[in-house]
Amino acid sequence: MSALFILIGISLFVAGSFLAAFIWSVGNGQFDDDYTPSIRMLFENQPKESTTEKKTNQNKS
Amino acid sequence: MLLNENDLCTYYNIDQSPGIKAKGKFVSSRFAYLEDESIIDQLVQFRSEGQMNVTFSLPQMHCSSCIFLLENLHRIEEGVTRSQAHFERKEVFISFDPTIISLRKIVELLAFIGYEPAISLNDAAPKKKSTYNHQKIAELGVAGFCFSNIMMLSFPEYFSGGEIEQQGLKETFSWIILGLSLPVLIFGAxxxxxxxxxxxxQGIINIDAPIALAIVITFGRSYYEIISGNGAGYLDSGTGIIFFMLIGRWFQHKTYDAISFDRQYKSYFPLGVTVLKDFKEENIPVTRLQKGEIIIIRNEEMIPADAVLLQGTANIDYSFVSGENIPVNKKNGELLFAGGKQKGGAIQLRVVKEPSQSYITQLWNNDVFGKSKNKEQSFIHPWSRYFTAVLFSIAIGGAIYWWINDPAKILPVVTAVLIVACPCSLLLSATFTFGNMLRIFGKNKLYLKNASVIESIAKVQHIVFDKTGTITDTGNALVQFKGTSLSSAEEEWVCTAAMQSSHTLSSSLASHLRTDHFKQAPEMLYFSETAGKGLVAEMEGARVQLGGASFVDVANQEHAQTSSCVFVKINDTYKGFYEIGNHYRPGFKELSTKLQLNKFRLHVLSGDNDAEKNNLTQIFGPRAPLFFNITPQQKLAYIKELQQKHQNVMMVGDGLNDAGALMQADTGIAVSDDAARFSPACDAIMDGAVLNKLASFIDYAKAGKNIVMICFILSIMYNVVGVSFAVQGKLAPIVAAILMPASSISIVLLVTLLTSWVAKRKGL
Structure with missing residues (x-):
């Protein structure tokens, strides 16, 4: 049963570090915008292809 | 074109109707003031050799494609290093290299792709970032963390009935609980x-007082029990109550990122102005504009200060200031007031008053704007006074009973009564009711500044309306033709002629006549316009004259007194006239009848002339007071006068001319066709399309009070159960731990269901 004391300590430490991470992220502004990032991720797969195309376009002109 | 060049064609794959408006036409010198170093300093947030950061507000941002386009600015322009959109706030953050591209170029690019940044005098003021929300969320996080851990550590106590075999385990748990409760008490509460x-x-017992008392007693008794080692305390319930109340507060604190409720004239006025110095044009910030300077105002630009017209044809649209929606023609030497917009060519003015001293800005010197609105206390506060009185009498009654029977139990019983009868359920029912109602109002496009506005709407007796832009729809004018009917070809000629002019009447006439079946527009041979008077146009086969009675030279002048008539002459034959009336918002007549049936007194204060008097009498009935040619100051005074008769007044208006009245009224609602766009300081912003629902909104606000009442009765029932345990001295921590979440959760559920159900019944 004395293992319980250690386990409680560990669990509180783990939970506490999550709380600290949460407070840090709040202060960091991660919860300020809850809409735009959901749209932004839809665009993300595009840059590679377009940079190569851009080059060819520049060559043409 | 522009998109294609830069490989942004996929833009169109993302949204079916991206709806980009390439507003390519703008006078290139319009943003010239952005070259001024002091203006740049005021606008940018960060500045170094090779980097400049700036945030613009873009009211036009409306769809996911907008985000895509704005975040890909670096592919359109070389110097942009990063751009990040914030959709809810309708803002874009741009980081760029000032050695490659200037701030002005960035703004011009944004304007070119259809997102003209709204830069006003207000942006120059130092910005303060609100950390309010951050702190609220952090408090909530801490309270939630501590509460859930305390709950978990309390389980052994509940199930074992207070007896735990393992030596020291119970004490350890108690001490950990004590440690965890401290941040909730200090930070959360x-x-x-x-x-x-x-x-x-202030000598008022508000709802927070008995709650604070309950918290102090709960925590005090629990700490005493834990430290003296003869009990587990009620810290689980205590932290739970604080956590639920914090949730309620956060839920009630609904904010609309894109909407600002406290705008003043600075939000409307331009940041820069073109000044003529030594025959050279120069751009300076408006704040540095001084008496006697000569300024140049171009088409669609706003006059920033009261000034005298020196040169040019002034055709000033004062709709913003006075509500008058037809531009006024001014002669040289006449005084032009700040806030007017020039329609037509460039004009030169000599400034006679500094911007902050102008006619319209003087409105803000009124006391109303200095003090924050003296909000009456919410109705839950008086209730909490009765509540506190009843609570103390029960506690004293219990104390007397136990003093007779078993004096040792006095202290436990009294503290138990005060712990269990905490009026937090009353606070919870109010915060959740109003929070949910705010959301439902928001869904119906009525955006309230905060929850106390719901209570002030519920108390309204008088409703004062502004006319132009509020009950009339400026976008759609009602056009009627009177005279010998025109053939299709003749209508086409009139339409073509009207399209050439930028006068408001011409443009509403043109948009009225424009239909699809018109063939190729006839070729224009000759066109001349006398600003504010009329126009002459010659085209294939016809000579069209449009304008006021005197301009068209009509003998029959019976309607000449109303300014909103356009007389038509084709090939020197008088055909008749178009009467361009105000178009009232659909459903407004029904609304006014409904409101009057519900015993609301309606008033109309219009800055416009009385041309619409007959129509308004039809809508509002013969008894409603209608006033015309009212100045902004008079509007404010009128509301004040009503209030002095102890009447509760709601003002519904738009534009700057209503700003004082909106501020003075108990409830000021600004009507706007686009909520994210400009509207003066107010308590609520309403989308113009839902004005006809005003009666339902008021009804719903009234129902809100009843909902809080029902939940209050429920919470009293919980309290009766809790107190009956407490007075017998049987309040075990487990009873408190069951009652607390049960009452809180059931009240929150009931409130949510009731508010949604009532909203549905009211058609919201």
């Missing part, structure tokens, strides 16, 4: 103590 203290200092 701080706002409750502050509010209670503020109330007490």
């Amino acid at each position: 701080k706002s409750i103590f502050v509010a209670a203290w503020k109330g007490l200092r």
